[in-house]
Amino acid sequence: MHHWLMKSEPDVFSVTDLARRPRRQAPWDGVRNYQARNFLRAMKKGDLAFFYHSSCPAPGVYGIVEIAREAYPDPTAFDPASEYYDPKSTPAQPRWFMVNVRLKRVFRSPALLDAIRNEKSLRAMQLVQRGSRLSVMPVTAREWKTILKLTGEKNK
């Protein structure tokens, strides 16, 4: 099993929004970066990912989602009315993909970016690398555990 981190702006889509969806499940659409897309395509059903809130007053990891469906073409790329529209992506030759995620846990106490930056053992994390802006990235098993520790919750 692999671990991941997925960013979303909570104004657009938050952990709470996901909690309100039927079966707490939703497609993770709108990724328009090749490296992030490649990570999406590497995800396996059952993989776990941190749900990260970005561009907000308190950026950080707010919960855990499970990959409920592996990568398939992102239909928002085909829709001229969508803000994620990309005419270079067609149903015959899709360029952008998405997975479905299911909310597993919302942290009572999130692992804030500030705390992540202050944690020495997380200095190598891709998230905190200078200039790193990827919205989907892998997380090592060790990083996963350390972040869980920052939330004060135990791994099951």
Added chain:
DNA sequence: GCCAACGTTGGC
């Protein structure tokens, strides 16, 4: 709102 860092585009 600022700005550093990075990705993409397009002229040549």
Added chain:
DNA sequence: GCCAACGTTGGC
């Protein structure tokens, strides 16, 4: 294939 210009991300 180079690279300047431009757009985007995302913390602050």
